[in-house]
Amino acid sequence: MAERFAVIDTETNWKNVVMSVGIVIAEDEQFVALDNTYIIIEEAAKVGGMYSYALNIKGKTPQMLDRKSAVNAIKDYLNSFGIKSIFAYNASFDARVLPELKEYSWHDILKLAAYKQHNPKIPPEAPCCSTGRLKSGYRVENILHMFGEAGYEEFHNALTDAVDELRIMRYLKYGIEKYPVL
Known part of the structure; x- marks a missing residue:
């Protein structure tokens, strides 16, 4: 059986405190959502933030x-699926705002998606640093455009963003062991 993992995304308020967490559970090699959960942290959400408008999404309470x-x-949910590894786009940010999850192994999707040596869809003419990382244009939305989702616009909801990040992993076609650990 393939190893299960979680993709987590957070949205923060004006004080850089987590106000929502979206989690998608998937299996290595499949990269298809098996389950998901969405949590709003009430006291942080009341402060408000840049993406407060996206806290509520249709079809998910x-x-x-x-x-x-x-x-x-979150810990109960992750443990119920036997999760040991968490993946996130720019994982250092999510790990920093959720320090309570330090016992999990955090992996960064960005470290493959934004580097020309790992992402075959980065155009040859795209300006890159000497490390191979795109100099700009490596947000989730930009990467999904490179994979052919031309009309896609990021919603900035923690759950929908986690689903998007899992989709990037599916496009990249790397096993979870290939993603760098923080």
Whole structure:
């Protein structure tokens, strides 16, 4: 059986505190969502943030929890699927705003998606650093455009963004062991 992993995305408020967390569970080699959950941290959401307009999404009722309960719910959810590895786009940010999840192994999707030596869809003429990383234009939306999703616009909801990040992993076709650990 392939190893299960989680893709996590967060949205933060004006004080750079997590106000929502989206989690998608998938299996290595398949990169298809098996399950998902969405949590809004009430006290942080009340502060508001750049993407407060996207906190609620059609068809998904989030769990509304305080921070401590949210962290416990996240750990319970991850552990119920036997998750040891968390993946995120720019994982250092998500790991920093969720330090309570330090016992999990964090992996960065950006470290493959934004580098020409790992992403065959980066155009040859795209300006890159000496490391191979795109100098600009490597947001999730930009990467999905490179994979042919021309009309795609990122919604900036933690759950829909986590789904998008899993889709990038599916396009890249690398096993989870290939993604760098923080």
